[in-house]
Amino acid sequence: MWRSMASLSGFLRSKLFSWQQTGLFHSGFRLLAADKELLVKLRKKTGYSFINCKKALEKFSNDAKQAETWLHEQAQKEGWNKATKLQGRKTTEGLVGLLQEGNTAVMVEVNCETDFVARNVKFQQLVQQAALCTLKQCRSGGQQQASYSKGFLPGEEILQMKTDELTLKDVLAMTIGKLGENMLMKRAAWVMTSSDMFIGSYMHGALQADLPSSANISFGKYGSLVVCRRTDENSTSNITELGRRLGQHVVGMNPLSVGTIEDESEGDAETRMLAQPFLLEPSLTVGQYLQPHGVQVLDFVRFECGEETQSSEGGRL
Structure with a gap:
């Protein structure tokens, strides 16, 4: 028991x-x-x-x-x-980022050591942040009425811009830490136009961006912006497609100036845009191609990733 x-x-x-x-x-x-x-x-x-x-x-x-x-x-x-x-390791690769919102457009160039890192989403986010900061800064400066404005920023100035919490200089350092490659904030350009103008744009070698933001940004190795004005309000031309074609010409033919409609072409050696054979219709000059479309080219900007510039050092840490 x-x-x-x-x-x-x-x-x-x-x-x-x-x-x-x-x-x-x-x-x-x-x-x-x-x-x-x-x-x-x-x-x-x-x-x-x-x-x-x-x-x-x-x-x-x-x-x-x-x-x-x-x-x-x-x-x-x-x-x-x-x-x-x-620091000191060569940065010969990278991306050009092109961001356009309405009558404002910017391009930035950020360099890295390898094309592999250039395709990384974290690197693309860095380029995107640089473009967004440039867009914000150029808009804060205002613009003249019935005209257009264009500006360039060296890498050192871009690095001083701020995101919501950090300077781009800190963001660049953190991206270097994450990806393990030297990087360089090289340059930026921006264009703003009045409502009677439009900006043509083109990106060559474009990469598919996989970013969470809805910002209308594209990445590639060559980019261009073309400032245009309608001369014929009755024209039925598709200005978006026309602007893209003009941007494609600027990337492919690398003109050094706009020139005038009266310029006589010097053939393949021509560096004035309006006198150059049009890339997509070589039998016509750019000026001849534009006449029936009722559009005038006023200016352009061209970026080629890795090209030598007057300030090739860019923004280093």
Whole structure:
């Protein structure tokens, strides 16, 4: 009898312990699930690795705000250290980014060491941020009425611009830290026109952009902007397609000036745009091609990734 009672008592103690353990397990499971959800949110918001996000949350007892701040600080520090080590390595690859919104358009060039990195989404995000900052700055300067304005920015000036939280100089350093290549913010150009004009644009060697932002940006190795004015309001020409064709000509034929409609062509050696044989219809000069379309070319900008410029050093860290 005593053995039976002792056996029953042991059984009850065993069950009680089991229930306690089960309760602790469920409680711990809920806690771990909450921690994992917080980790996933922090990872998605910042883009940093799970390991670093986990380390940050542990360091600040799951305070997501403090963890995020710390992650940014560490990324900047590590990026700057990496950038310092990589200084001096050649940056002959990269991308031209072209962003156009209405009657405003910008082009930027950012260089890196290899074409492999140029195709990385993080590098493309850097180019996009440079373009968006340039667009914002040129709009803040205003423009003259019934005309157009054009400007150029060296890399050093671009690096001083700010995104929502950081300067582009810090963003560049952090991108270098993430991708492990030296990079150079080379240059930017912008064009703004009044409502009676339009901007033709073209990007050669375009890459498919896979960015979360809805900004109308394209990437490639050659880009052009062409400032045009309608001379015939009754013209039925498709100005978007016409502008693209003119931009294609600027990229392919590399004119040095616009010239005038009266210029006589010097054939393949011609450098004045309106006197050059039109790339898509070589039997006509650009000026002759434009006449029936009722469009006048006023100016253009051409970027070729990696080309020598007057300020070829660009914006280095």
